[in-house]
Amino acid sequence: MKDSKFRKGDAQTAVYSSDEMLRPSPVDRIPDGPTTPQIAYQMVKDETYAQTEPRLNLATFVTTYMDEYATKLMNEAININYIDETEYPRIAVMNAKCINIIANLWNTPEQAKYKCGALAIGSSEACMLGGVAAWLRWKKRRQEQNKPTDKPNFVISAGFQVVWEKFAQLWQIEMRQVPLTIDKTTLDPEEALKMCDENTICIVPIQGVTWTGLNDDVQELDKALDDFNKHSGLEIPIHVDAASGGFILPFIQPDLKWDFRLKWVLSISTSGHKFGLVYPGLGWIVWKDAKYLPKEMNFSVNYLGADITQVGLNFSRPAAQILGQYYQFIRLGFEGYREIQKNSMQITQYLHDQIAKMKPFINYSEDVVNPLFIWYMKPAYNKTAKWTLYDLQDKLKQNGWMVPAYTLPENIESYVVMRIVVRQGFSRDMADMLLNDMKSAIADLEKLTYPTPTRVAMEKKTPVDSHVFDHTGSRKKKK
Numbered sequence: 001m002k003d004s005k006f007r008k009g010d011a012q013t014a015v016y017s018s019d020e021m022l023r024p025s026p027v028d029r030i031p032d033g034p035t036t037p038q039i040a041y042q043m044v045k046d047e048t049y050a051q052t053e054p055r056l057n058l059a060t061f062v063t064t065y066m067d068e069y070a071t072k073l074m075n076e077a078i079n080i081n082y083i084d085e086t087e088y089p090r091i092a093v094m095n096a097k098c099i100n101i102i103a104n105l106w107n108t109p110e111q112a113k114y115k116c117g118a119l120a121i122g123s124s125e126a127c128m129l130g131g132v133a134a135w136l137r138w139k140k141r142r143q144e145q146n147k148p149t150d151k152p153n154f155v156i157s158a159g160f161q162v163v164w165e166k167f168a169q170l171w172q173i174e175m176r177q178v179p180l181t182i183d184k185t186t187l188d189p190e191e192a193l194k195m196c197d198e199n200t201i202c203i204v205p206i207q208g209v210t211w212t213g214l215n216d217d218v219q220e221l222d223k224a225l226d227d228f229n230k231h232s233g234l235e236i237p238i239h240v241d242a243a244s245g246g247f248i249l250p251f252i253q254p255d256l257k258w259d260f261r262l263k264w265v266l267s268i269s270t271s272g273h274k275f276g277l278v279y280p281g282l283g284w285i286v287w288k289d290a291k292y293l294p295k296e297m298n299f300s301v302n303y304l305g306a307d308i309t310q311v312g313l314n315f316s317r318p319a320a321q322i323l324g325q326y327y328q329f330i331r332l333g334f335e336g337y338r339e340i341q342k343n344s345m346q347i348t349q350y351l352h353d354q355i356a357k358m359k360p361f362i363n364y365s366e367d368v369v370n371p372l373f374i375w376y377m378k379p380a381y382n383k384t385a386k387w388t389l390y391d392l393q394d395k396l397k398q399n400g401w402m403v404p405a406y407t408l409p410e411n412i413e414s415y416v417v418m419r420i421v422v423r424q425g426f427s428r429d430m431a432d433m434l435l436n437d438m439k440s441a442i443a444d445l446e447k448l449t450y451p452t453p454t455r456v457a458m459e460k461k462t463p464v465d466s467h468v469f470d471h472t473g474s475r476k477k478k479k
Contacts, residue, residue, distance in 0.1 A: 015042045058420045058434070059404040061210075061244060061274040061372075065425030070327050073320075074279060080319035082119065083310060091319045094326050095119055101329055103286045105250040106259040106268055116290040118311040119322065120283030123243035123271035124163040125313050129285050129297070130239040130267040131167045134202035136294040141235065147198075155195045156204040157187040158409040159211045161243065164204065173201065179411040185365060187216040189224040196228065200236050202266075207245025207258060211409060212364055213372035213419070215245055215258070222262040229264070237266040237292075246270030246284075247277070248370055251338040252345060266292045272321065275341065275371070277328050277424055282321035340424050344371035347431050348422045354435050360385065360442060364417060372421040387445040389416050390454040395441035401434060416458075 015021065020039050025047060054064035066074075085092040099117035108115055120126040135152055142149045153174035156164055160177070168175035176195040178187055187205050196203070203225065205216035218240060229236060240258065242249070247270060249256055259265060265288065272282035287293045297311050332340065348371045356363050360381045364374045377385060389405035396403050408415045422431075445452075 015039050053400055055425045055430075056400045057402040058422070058426075059402045061271070061421050061423070062280050063273050063277055063423060065423070066277065066279055066324065066328075067331075070324055070331070071279075073327055074324045075320075077320040077323050078318070082317050082319040082322060083315055088319060091322060095322050098322060098325050098329070099284065099286060102246075102270070102284050103260075106246070106286060107261045108286065108288065109260060110289050112290065115286060116288075116293050117284060117286035119317070120269075120285060120312060121314055121317060122273060122281040123241070123269055123283040124161075124166075126269035126271075126283035126285040127161075127163045127239075127241055127243075128167055128313055129311065130241075130269050131164075131173070131202070131204075132171065133267060133287065133292065133294055133297060134237060134239055135171060135173060136296055137237075137292065138199075138201040140294070151199045152201050153195075153197075153199050154201050154204060155192050157192075157206065157209070157216060158411060159186075159206060159209040159214075160204070160409075161206075161210045161241070164241075174199075176200075177410070180409060182412055182415065185212060186214050187221065189217065189221040192221065193224055193228050196234075196236055198232075198234060200234070202237050202239045204239050204241055205258075207240060207242040207249060208370045208372075210243075211419075212374055213244075213368075213370045213421075214365055215249075215369050218258040218265065219256075219262060222264050225264050236264070238262070238264045240265055240268040242268050243271040243283075244274055244370055244372070247272075247275035247337070248341055251334070251341045260288050272325050275344075275423070276325060277332075277337075277340065278321055278324040280321075282325060341371070344422045344424065344426070347371075347426060347428055348373060348420070350428065351420055351422070351431050351435070355438075358438070358442065371423070372419060374417040374419045376415050376417045386448040386451040386455055388452065388454045388458060389418050391445055391452050392438070392441055393418065395444065396434075396437060399437045401437060403434075 015038055018035070018039055020035050020043065025043055054060075057064065080088055080091060082088070082091055082095065096114045099119075100115050103110065103115035103117060110116060118126070118129055120129065131154065134154070138152060139149045151174070153176050154164075154168075155176045155178065158177045158180045160175075164175060167173065178191045178195065180186070186209070192203055203221065205218045205221055207215045207218070209216070218238065222238060225236060225238065228234070240246075242258075245258070246268060249258060259268060267285060267287045269283065269285040270276065272278045272284055273280040276282065276284075293311065328337075345368065349368045352363055352368050352373050355361050355375055360377050361375045362378045364376065377389065393403060393405040403418055403420060405416060405418050407413045408417060420434075
């Protein structure tokens with residue numbers, strides 16, 4: 001053999017003629033020696049090959065498509081650490097510009113040149129920052145009044161995203177949950193206020209509930225809270241978790257008041273990597289005014305060549321997403337964002353209407369307010385079906401689709417639902433392909449002679465609520 005090292009990997013080695021392709025990939029020990037970048041690349045690439053195509057993943061809210069220029073721009077910034085403002089000062093300025101743009105989308109009243117906000121790795125970190133700020137403001141007021149600060153709480157609907165459970169646990173703040181029901185599908189302001197007291201740091205309505213796709217009525221909550229605060233002498237604020245809705249409502253429903261136009265909305269968080277149309281991970285939080293951001297949340301270091309002050313749970317973080325967000329703002333403009341979100345909404349409405357026509361299903365809500373929705377089996381159909389939505393999920397996965405099935409939150413956990421999230425990159429043609437695959441899967445499942453293991457294992461069946469459903473198992477029309 002001319003070169004004894006040929007099979008071990010060198011510039012002449014064909015990737016699949018190398019010895020590395022005969023070995024399993026590393027599991028618990030680093031390999032003894034190096035290999036060529038081509039072989040290493042292919043090994044990693046092959047390990048992800050069997051995954052679902054990202055654009056067919058209708059479970060995730062996260063952006064799976066950006067144009068080639070955005071992708072190029074972000075790839076070129078992959079080695080930039082945002083926090084190092086001395087080396088990359090223009091990134092810090094670009095970040096501030098993004099915060100200004102988002103704050104004005106949310107109708108900020110702040111007159112300062114640079115609005116008060118912060119970058120986050122995702123909306124989870126942004127939620128944490130909003131919660132911590134509310135807690136510290138409450139704590140300071142209590143201390144000034146010589147009152148105890150050991151029993152803080154916040155109020156949120158049972159449709160919360162898991163970050164709020166983490167926030168409650170990590171900061172030891174009681175989370176008071178307003179129950180949801182099958183006919184009361186969003187946060188009830190009156191029930192929320194019943195849970196408030198002098199130890200309540202804030203109420204958290206959600207715009208784009210992860211579980212259902214619906215929006216809490218922030219305007220109605222703000223109105224009720226204003227009356228509550230006047231009579232109680234308290235100053236309970238609102239933090240809006242707008243992980244999804246923050247980049248939907250300004251473009252689709254600009255006249256709807258859910259943002260800083262409302263008196264008690266003091267902070268809003270969102271996810272740039274969801275309907276902000278940027279690859280993960282990116283989140284934003286904006287405060288109504290700088291006075292609502294406690295000074296204790298600003299941390300400074302001087303070991304990077306200058307005094308650098310930042311707000312956030314993370315320190316080092318990628319700058320690429322900032323460039324991606326700023327690019328999208330410039331590239332799309334207000335009208336471009338509106339048209340993308342409008343298309344997503346129209347495709348969502350189409351899927352919502354078509355699924356409602358399928359014999360087994362009923363939509364959770366008659367309204368589509370965000371580019372996502374959920375549905376479940378009609379109670380009458382569910383009684384005799386030999387399959388469950390988990391079986392339909394598996395069937396669709398065989399065709400590359402990821403359409404999740406899951407149970408609803410506490411109090412309505414007996415309902416198994418499926419959810420579709422429509423994002424940029426999902427077309428009407430793809431919607432028709434999904435619907436055809438669903439119909440084929442359902443036809444196969446209806447031929448079953450015996451119940452599936454998931455049907456056998458299901459302990460509870462979806463209850464038939466007489467005040468919600470008629471005798472056929474269809475939802476009654478609202479009067």
